[in-house]
Amino acid sequence: MDVLELARWQFGITTVYHFLMVPLTIGLSLLVAAMQTAWVRTGNERYYKMTKFWGKLLLINFAMGVVTGIVQEFQFGMAWSAYSRFVGDVFGAPLAMEGLVAFFVESTFLGLWIFGWDKLPKKVHLACAWAFSLATMASAYFILAANSWMQHPVGIVLEDGRPRLTSIWAVLTNNTTLAAFPHTIAGAFAVAATFLVGIGAWHLWKKSDEEGVWRSSLKLGTWLGVVAFAVLAISGDVQGKLMFQQQPMKMAAAEALCHTEQPAAFSIFAIGDVRRPDCENVKSITVPALLSFLANNDFTSEVKGIQDLVPLYQEKYGTNYPVDERLGELSGKPIDYVPALPVTYWGFRLMIGFGAISAGLGLVMLWLTRGGRVPKGKWFPITALAGIATPFLANSFGWIFTEMGRQPFVVVPNPSGVDGVWMFTAQAVSNSAPGEILTSLIALTLTYGALACVEVYLIRKYVRGGVAGVIPAKTDDGALAFAY
Amino acid sequence: METLWFCVIALLWLGYLFLEGFDFGVGMLLPFLGRDNTERRVMINTIGPVWDGNEVWLLVAGGATFAAFPGWYAALFSAAYLPLTLFLLALIGRGVAFEYRGKVDSERWRKVWDVVIFVGSWVAALGVGLVISTTVIGLPIDAAGDRVGSPFAAIRPETLLGALAIAGYALVHGAIFVSLKTEGEIRERARRMALTMAPVALLPLVGLLLYVAGFWALPVLLFAGLALWRLWAGREGQAFAFMGLAVAATVTVLFASLYPNVLPSTLDPAYSLTVAGAASSPYTLTVMTWVAAFGTPAVLVYQGWTYWVFRKRIGVRHIPVH
Numbered sequence: 001m002d003v004l005e006l007a008r009w010q011f012g013i014t015t016v017y018h019f020l021m022v023p024l025t026i027g028l029s030l031l032v033a034a035m036q037t038a039w040v041r042t043g044n045e046r047y048y049k050m051t052k053f054w055g056k057l058l059l060i061n062f063a064m065g066v067v068t069g070i071v072q073e074f075q076f077g078m079a080w081s082a083y084s085r086f087v088g089d090v091f092g093a094p095l096a097m098e099g100l101v102a103f104f105v106e107s108t109f110l111g112l113w114i115f116g117w118d119k120l121p122k123k124v125h126l127a128c129a130w131a132f133s134l135a136t137m138a139s140a141y142f143i144l145a146a147n148s149w150m151q152h153p154v155g156i157v158l159e160d161g162r163p164r165l166t167s168i169w170a171v172l173t174n175n176t177t178l179a180a181f182p183h184t185i186a187g188a189f190a191v192a193a194t195f196l197v198g199i200g201a202w203h204l205w206k207k208s209d210e211e212g213v214w215r216s217s218l219k220l221g222t223w224l225g226v227v228a229f230a231v232l233a234i235s236g237d238v239q240g241k242l243m244f245q246q247q248p249m250k251m252a253a254a255e256a257l258c259h260t261e262q263p264a265a266f267s268i269f270a271i272g273d274v275r276r277p278d279c280e281n282v283k284s285i286t287v288p289a290l291l292s293f294l295a296n297n298d299f300t301s302e303v304k305g306i307q308d309l310v311p312l313y314q315e316k317y318g319t320n321y322p323v324d325e326r327l328g329e330l331s332g333k334p335i336d337y338v339p340a341l342p343v344t345y346w347g348f349r350l351m352i353g354f355g356a357i358s359a360g361l362g363l364v365m366l367w368l369t370r371g372g373r374v375p376k377g378k379w380f381p382i383t384a385l386a387g388i389a390t391p392f393l394a395n396s397f398g399w400i401f402t403e404m405g406r407q408p409f410v411v412v413p414n415p416s417g418v419d420g421v422w423m424f425t426a427q428a429v430s431n432s433a434p435g436e437i438l439t440s441l442i443a444l445t446l447t448y449g450a451l452a453c454v455e456v457y458l459i460r461k462y463v464r465g466g467v468a469g470v471i472p473a474k475t476d477d478g479a480l481a482f483a484y
Numbered sequence: 485m486e487t488l489w490f491c492v493i494a495l496l497w498l499g500y501l502f503l504e505g506f507d508f509g510v511g512m513l514l515p516f517l518g519r520d521n522t523e524r525r526v527m528i529n530t531i532g533p534v535w536d537g538n539e540v541w542l543l544v545a546g547g548a549t550f551a552a553f554p555g556w557y558a559a560l561f562s563a564a565y566l567p568l569t570l571f572l573l574a575l576i577g578r579g580v581a582f583e584y585r586g587k588v589d590s591e592r593w594r595k596v597w598d599v600v601i602f603v604g605s606w607v608a609a610l611g612v613g614l615v616i617s618t619t620v621i622g623l624p625i626d627a628a629g630d631r632v633g634s635p636f637a638a639i640r641p642e643t644l645l646g647a648l649a650i651a652g653y654a655l656v657h658g659a660i661f662v663s664l665k666t667e668g669e670i671r672e673r674a675r676r677m678a679l680t681m682a683p684v685a686l687l688p689l690v691g692l693l694l695y696v697a698g699f700w701a702l703p704v705l706l707f708a709g710l711a712l713w714r715l716w717a718g719r720e721g722q723a724f725a726f727m728g729l730a731v732a733a734t735v736t737v738l739f740a741s742l743y744p745n746v747l748p749s750t751l752d753p754a755y756s757l758t759v760a761g762a763a764s765s766p767y768t769l770t771v772m773t774w775v776a777a778f779g780t781p782a783v784l785v786y787q788g789w790t791y792w793v794f795r796k797r798i799g800v801r802h803i804p805v806h
Contacts (some may be wrong), residue, residue, distance in 0.1 A: 063583035067576040073546050077561025088554020089764045096547035100779040103540045111533035168771045430562035431630040440569040458587050479804045484532045484586045
């Protein structure tokens with residue numbers, strides 16, 4: 001493998017891994033803050049126990065999210081230095097803001113929250129919980145602004161062959177960001193919701209102590225999951241329409257739509273090999289005209305297919321890569337404007353499918369446990385716990401789809417914006433030796449794999465321990481209420 | 485404006501070295517100062533609420549370099565790829581180790597994480613030293629800002645001296661911090677250890693400064709000497725403050741000797757990355773200035789408040805059984 005492929009695999013692996021922790025952290029942070037608020041306001045011990053139990057799981061997960069996040073920030077400079085030079089005037093700003101405005105608040109107030117149970121007045125301690133949970137959301141906003149700029153560059157002029165920032169406001173209010181933010185946050189809540197549903201249902205089935213804690217958690221998770229799915233659907237629809245305008249090739253790749261259609265049908269399931277951009281041998285079960293509506297709010301409009309988009313892209317962005325030794329084998333070669341279709345087509349469907357399952361699961365669980373009932377069969381906890389995986393999968397496939405769907409670009413040209421600002425992924429990598437990236441790829445993957453085992457082991461242990469495992473014993477005089 | 489941002493970056497590194505310097509030190513001294521599990525827990529809990537906030541100074545230093553000097557960020561980080569990878573692995577390890585160490589009540593489990601904290605803190609401290617001295621002393625970079633030659637170009641005798649310099653400083657700083665934040669036997673042990681090892685541990689730092697800036701090593705030497713004198717007199721707070729001045733002087737001297745370069749080329753001075761050449765546009769720097777002008781004071785206030793909340797010394801008697 002060459003540097004480009006290695007660096008892409010590394011970015012993919014580390015990002016997907018990081019984003020297993022992030023949504024759970026964002027979702028649980030706010031839920032724990034809400035639980036603690038309920039406790040402080042009502043004095044009901046049940047909410048205190050919920051805060052403690054879910055808070056403990058949050059902390060185990062938070063640590064992993066923090067440390068894997070550092071790799072993300074360093075990786076741009078380490079493995080993608082050409083990219084960093086090209087976009088530095090624009091892209092670094094939201095990253096630095098994320099650190100200055102969000103990470104400092106997050107880490108400082110999380111420390112205060114963990115160690116401050118007996119040191120701070122109740123309300124101040126609660127405020128710390130809100131501070132770090134809102135900061136996790138702020139952090140998501142800044143990083144999405146950065147990512148959205150790569151999908152749809154705005155607020156810039158082209159100068160000396162590079163984008164120069166002219167309006168930070170335009171970058172922070174990019175319509176791509178405004179649509180991606182609710183989508184991502186709702187995805188995070190879907191993760192936390194299913195987590196509550198799965199673990200709550202398991203404890204009910206186990207007849208663990210503190211039945212009320214598990215019933216409340218299950219109920220909270222279910223309704224939150226339903227609301228999250230509604231937000232996901234609405235914001236996803238807005239994103240689809242923006243994608244149609246901003247990245248028509250990604251839209252066509254999501255559907256493996258080879259030929260222009262008017263009206264265009266939405267493919268539910270394809271049989272055959274979707275790899276080929278001419279769609280030979282592919283049979284698809286479709287809903288007529290739905291894609292036209294999704295793309296354009298109009299059941300009769302035209303949606304361009306891959307075959308017709310390729311010549312348009314070639315005309316606008318060139319047919320061949322420049323001759324440049326840094327491009328390696330790709331130097332001077334024709335540019336392939338078609339993303340990896342099996343990845344985009346199935347990634348898109350798996351995202352929607354797993355998302356729907358996760359929301360539906362909560363409703364089923366809530367109905368099964370109505371009025372104090374608990375199903376006896378072993379299938380019940382198995383389904384509940386397996387369901388926890390679904391929103392994680394939906395999130396991962398969503399990101400894989402959106403990042404793979406913009407290939408071969410790393411900065412996608414804005415069709416209605418500044419001419420000349422785009423960058424091919426092949427031009428973005430560092431001038432490194434393949435061995436360097438291979439070394440870090442192996443080292444990081446092994447480390448992440450080992451840490452994943454540790455985290456799952458710890459989460460399992462504390463889930464099994466239930467409420468009793470997280471309530472601190474009455475301390476002797478002078479001892480800290482919490483210590484590492 | 486570029487010069488202002490050069491100073492801001494230096495300030496962020498100063499914040500990082502001052503704050504994470506002592507929590508590296510605590511990790512590096514863990515097996516030497518902590519004789520049993522309870523004592524090691526005392527040490528870890530002195531930094532428990534704050535180490536994560538300290539580490540964000542690094543993230544912001546990295547992010548601010550990206551935003552204000554993309555050329556510097558790209559050249560330094562890609563050229564020092566392998567050392568940085570090792571550094572990141574060390575940070576990952578010690579970060580989760582603090583959080584996970586106490587989560588399972590087993591001697592073996594704790595031993596494993598103690599090793600991770602110990603090794604991770606050493607490697608990370610050496611790594612920071614290596615990276616900072618690399619950017620000050622330079623790299624074989626070409627006109628495009630790309631490294632020429634070996635992936636190990638950042639590892640040279642001078643930069644290894646820099647690695648030892650920061651590790652040595654972290655050891656002394658960490659020991660003083662432990663003596664400031666604990667009570668009883670461990671406090672006294674930390675104080676004595678700081679005094680005994682300082683003459684050796686601070687030697688590489690003095691060496692680095694003499695190499696980089698000659699005569700200007702003197703202020704650092706002076707502040708470090710004052711710190712040890714106050715420590716000897718039993719005034720840990722004052723000693724800690726003087727160590728802060730020593731590291732402030734260190735960063736000032738290193739970055740002042742670097743200016744107006746940000747990353748000198750050891751191949752040809754004409755290829756050196758300069759403050760002007762590597763900087764972002766004036767508009768971006770203005771935006772960042774506003775963000776920093778409002779953000780930084782707030783950070784200082786609430787991080788300061790955290791240290792105030794957890795100002796009490798910790799001793800063996802404070803450690804709960806579980």
